[in-house]
Amino acid sequence: MDEGINAGKKAAAYKAVDDFVKDNQIIGVGSGSTIVYSIDRIAERVKNENLKLICIPTSFQARQAIIERGLTLGQLEMNPKLDIAIDGADEVDYQLNCIKGGGGCQTQEKIVDYCAEEFILVADYRKDSEHLGDSWKKGIPIEVIPMAYKPVQMKIQSKLGGKANIRMATKKAGPVVTDNGNLILDWCFEGKQNWEQVDTFLHSIPGVVETGLFIQSAKMVYFGTAEGKVYTRNKNQDMLNSH
Known part of the structure; x- marks a missing residue:
């Protein structure tokens, strides 16, 4: 992967x-490539500052990363009550709606993130x-x-409208199976949407377990640039003021 992208993820x-993790916290630990850097930093701070933290994983991947780094x-x-959750995103809009999954x-991810007092995105x-x-052209999971x-x-x-495609596995025959034993449809939509209405409708369909739409649930998002700098957006900021 491009070095600049990795520099942005790490930053x-x-x-x-550094901004949100404090001693004696219970932390939700997200999934994905950017979060690996968060876990690395949490492990560094636990070692250097002797922090007492409990880490709650959002996936098998996150669980393994926590264990491998010797975290609790x-x-x-x-x-059931978390102080913060730090997670990645596939796309974040100017209102802090995001696609995950x-x-x-x-x-x-949604179960853990919604248990947290403060939900922080990194990307x-x-x-x-x-x-x-x-x-993000792969749709809503x-x-x-x-x-x-x-x-x-x-x-x-x-x-x-659009297309709801069943997600197929790449290194096994057949569809992707989630950690919960379910399948994933990726809804490739067309045009602008009212995301609250869309999410409510999707949840109303029998058989839908959860969606990858996170509607204005994050407190703040940290974006890392190719130069390794960081800019943020929070709930009280519009896109023009965030740069």
């Missing part, structure tokens, strides 16, 4: 951890868009119960 991830692994049954973990500059769909994928697919396409 955003490190800055978010927690679970929601024991720690390119890696297929959107259900567990490289490519994920910064005025409107969802400007740069929708986790579905396997027996329901066909009727859900038909309902989405008939009511919302």
